[in-house]
Amino acid sequence: MSSEVSARRDAKKLVRSPSGLRMVPEHRAFGSPFGLEEPQWVPDKECRRCMQCDAKFDFLTRKHHCRRCGKCFCDRCCSQKVPLRRMCFVDPVRQCAECALVSHKEAEFYDKQLKVLLSGATFLVTFGNSEKPETMTCRLSNNQRYLFLDGDSHCEIEIVHISTVQILTEGFPPGGGNARATGMFLQYTVPGTEGVTQLKLTAVEDANVGRRQAVAWLVAMHKAAKLLYESRDQ
Numbered sequence: 001m002s003s004e005v006s007a008r009r010d011a012k013k014l015v016r017s018p019s020g021l022r023m024v025p026e027h028r029a030f031g032s033p034f035g036l037e038e039p040q041w042v043p044d045k046e047c048r049r050c051m052q053c054d055a056k057f058d059f060l061t062r063k064h065h066c067r068r069c070g071k072c073f074c075d076r077c078c079s080q081k082v083p084l085r086r087m088c089f090v091d092p093v094r095q096c097a098e099c100a101l102v103s104h105k106e107a108e109f110y111d112k113q114l115k116v117l118l119s120g121a122t123f124l125v126t127f128g129n130s131e132k133p134e135t136m137t138c139r140l141s142n143n144q145r146y147l148f149l150d151g152d153s154h155c156e157i158e159i160v161h162i163s164t165v166q167i168l169t170e171g172f173p174p175g176g177g178n179a180r181a182t183g184m185f186l187q188y189t190v191p192g193t194e195g196v197t198q199l200k201l202t203a204v205e206d207a208n209v210g211r212r213q214a215v216a217w218l219v220a221m222h223k224a225a226k227l228l229y230e231s232r233d234q
Helices: 003-010 097-119 209-233
Strands: 012-017 020-025 063-065 072-074 080-082 093-095 121-127 134-140 146-150 154-158 162-170 180-188 197-203
Touching: 080 097, 093 097, 097 134, 097 209, 121 209, 154 180, 162 209, 180 209, 197 209
Parallel strands: none
Antiparallel strands: 012 020, 063 072, 080 093, 121 134, 121 197, 134 146, 146 154, 162 180, 180 197
16 A cells, blocks of 8 residues: 555544534545444424433523433533544543443543554464465554455455454363453455455464464454444444
8 A cells, every 4th residue: 555545544634513623534435434423413492301310401400412422411411521532522522421431431442452453463364265374464554444464465354344253262261251262253345346255363372472462452353343333333
């Protein structure tokens, strides 16, 4: 990929919406697949009472819109200002209690797991029915739209075209707990072709940092897939 194309994909601009300042992609087509669109606010004239506690709005009890769901609440039910990175807000924005809880949980992905995906990890990669895996580094692109796989060859997979993400595990640790992640199975479509393409990522069996990094990458990718499916269902 040329540096010019890469820069165009990653370019951003600052815009002001009714909900606050947002740092969005300069070209909409290059937006993050994990992003959410701003909701339509419930019109003020349709909002006579808080949609959580049913308090009547008046001169003392003012109405506020949750920036995530767009519903109308009193100050008590919509007092938290929480980062909402899936909508690209620069500063924390007002959210109702239910939405604030979801946004707090998503913050872990952006603060920790997204960094793991961007850093990448090394896997044995098997494409389709091939019997010979290739050692490749797999990482998420800076604009979060592509998986880059680099080894003796190079492959790009657009995140929005991934249809299946399945963690591969084996065994259970002594004393109970979760099974150990060993790899991942992906299915995706390639624009302009028919059918589904598949690949398998397998963590290299060793005890060094590379192995731990690969497992962390698999866990982060599984979380990313959940956010991706939520964005599609919006």
